[in-house]
Amino acid sequence: MTKSRDSLTYEEIEAEAAIWVTLLHGPERGPKLEADVRRWLAMDPRHVVAFERATDAREISGYPITGSLLAARSSFLTNPSARFRSRYAICGAAAVALILAVSFYLLKDPLLSTGFAEQKIVDLADGTQLTLNANSRLIVEYTDRLRKLTLAKGEVMFNVAHESQRPFEVIIGDRKVIALGTSFEVRRDNSRQSEFSVTLIEGRVAIEPVSGPDALPVIADLAPALARDTTLLTAGQRLRFKNSADIIDSPQLEKVTAWQHGQLIFDNTSIRDAANEFNRYGKRKLTIDSSVSGTIHVGGVFRIGDPNSFAHAMAEAHQLRVTESSREIIISAP
Numbered sequence: 001m002t003k004s005r006d007s008l009t010y011e012e013i014e015a016e017a018a019i020w021v022t023l024l025h026g027p028e029r030g031p032k033l034e035a036d037v038r039r040w041l042a043m044d045p046r047h048v049v050a051f052e053r054a055t056d057a058r059e060i061s062g063y064p065i066t067g068s069l070l071a072a073r074s075s076f077l078t079n080p081s082a083r084f085r086s087r088y089a090i091c092g093a094a095a096v097a098l099i100l101a102v103s104f105y106l107l108k109d110p111l112l113s114t115g116f117a118e119q120k121i122v123d124l125a126d127g128t129q130l131t132l133n134a135n136s137r138l139i140v141e142y143t144d145r146l147r148k149l150t151l152a153k154g155e156v157m158f159n160v161a162h163e164s165q166r167p168f169e170v171i172i173g174d175r176k177v178i179a180l181g182t183s184f185e186v187r188r189d190n191s192r193q194s195e196f197s198v199t200l201i202e203g204r205v206a207i208e209p210v211s212g213p214d215a216l217p218v219i220a221d222l223a224p225a226l227a228r229d230t231t232l233l234t235a236g237q238r239l240r241f242k243n244s245a246d247i248i249d250s251p252q253l254e255k256v257t258a259w260q261h262g263q264l265i266f267d268n269t270s271i272r273d274a275a276n277e278f279n280r281y282g283k284r285k286l287t288i289d290s291s292v293s294g295t296i297h298v299g300g301v302f303r304i305g306d307p308n309s310f311a312h313a314m315a316e317a318h319q320l321r322v323t324e325s326s327r328e329i330i331i332s333a334p
Contacts, residue, residue, distance in 0.1 A: 016040070017050035110140040114154070117281045117305050119260075127161035128168070133259050134281050151196075155187040157260065160203075171210060172196045175241065179205045184233075185256060199238040199256045207231045207239055259304060266298040271314060271331075274298045278307040286311060289332035292320060 020037050023029065041047050112132060114120050120132045124140065126147065132138065136154020147163070150171040160168045162181025170177040170186055173194045177186060182203025188196040198207060208230040231239055231246060238256070240247045255265040266274050272294070275286045286307040296318055302310050311322045311329045323330040 013044070013046050013050045014054065017047065017054040020051060021054045112136075112138045112140060116283050124161075126163060126166075129159040131157040131159075131260060133157075151186055151188050153188055153190065155185065155259070157183070157185045157201075157257065159183045172198075174210050175207055176210050176212070177205050177207050179203065194244075195240075195242050197238055197240040198233065199251065199253070200233040200235055201253060201257070202235045204235075205233050207233065258301075262304050264302045264304055266300055266302070269298045270294065271296040271298055274310070275307075275331075278302075278304075278310060281305045282307065283327070285328045287328055287330045289330055291333035292331060293333075 020040060023033060024037065037051075041051060112120070112122055112130070114132045114134055114136045116134060118134055122130045122132065124130065125142070128147070130138070133155035136156055137152040138154070138156055139150040139152065141148045141150070145166060147166055147168045148171065149158075149169070156170075158168075158170065158179070160179050160182050164180065168179045170179075172186060172188050173196065175196070177184065177198055180203070182205060183201040184203070184205050185199045185201065186196065187199075198205065212230065231248070233239060233248075236250050236253065238249055238251050240249070252265075252267070255267060258265045264274075264277050266277075269277075271292065272288045275288050278286045281304045284307065296314075298314070300313075302313075307329055308324070311324075311331050314320055314331055315322045319334060321332050321334050323332065
């Protein structure tokens with residue numbers, strides 16, 4: 001009996017993805033095969049995630065195309081009725097090896113990172129979704145008892161899948177954020193400094209020292225008693241750790257998450273802090289010369305990756321001068 005698409009396990013979908021990736025790198029590639037791949041990708045959102053991971057794994061592993069894999073691909077193409085009925089049998093030994101390479105990559109390469117002007121959405125095996133902002137570096141360590149991620153630098157939005165028996169922790173320096181099923185954002189601009197911020201979008205999170213015993217029962221039971229060094233946030237709150245002090249406020253969430261929509265929103269932000277935000281997204285540096293008054297503050301919505309428009313808007317509003325080169329935009333006094 002043929003299994004329905006909805007009943008397939010993720011391992012079976014990974015097997016299919018591994019074969020599609022192999023086919024696209026072989027002699028059978030053409031308009032028909034590409035159309036088949038597009039149809040397969042459109043059938044289930046899980047297909048897209050599995051396909052991207054299989055592609056990454058193949059690029060890293062450099063798995064060769066052998067004779068047995070060519071035979072497996074031929075069977076996969078010429079026997080469509082069996083295509084989704086017996087995945088591992090269709091694969092053959094070589095394709096199974098590629099699937100194992102995919103699994104090894106997923107399990108053993110826990111580093112997620114982005115570069116300048118790059119954002120990335122990653123779906124983890126438990127259903128948790130991560131959105132990484134530019135210049136971010138995150139290490140994923142999942143075990144049977146704990147889901148642990150370490151943010152070395154950058155900014156990440158976490159949409160956490162609920163698992164009552166397995167805590168989800170984000171390590172930031174000597175602190176950790178503990179969550180169940182919830183959405184929150186963590187930002188850490190400098191890995192060599194202890195400063196960071198945690199903004200809770202929905203649900204609850206606890207923030208405590210890395211050495212703490214885990215505040216999972218507190219979150220689960222909503223108990224009023226908290227350890228002295230544990231902070232519990234409710235939706236809409238932000239904790240900022242700066243100069244060895246905790247500051248809790250309630251920022252505008254659309255401003256905090258604007259980067260996910262390609263925007264930067266400033267509200268009474270110093271011109272130098274605004275320039276630093278732009279510099280996270282591109283290699284062309286925006287520099288505020290020392291001749292520019294530190295009292296100038298910025299308000300408005302700007303597009304990520306467009307420091308030029310920002311510079312000229314500032315020049316017009318505050319009678320400043322803009323000097324441009326291929327590597328730098330300098331705002332200075334006239």
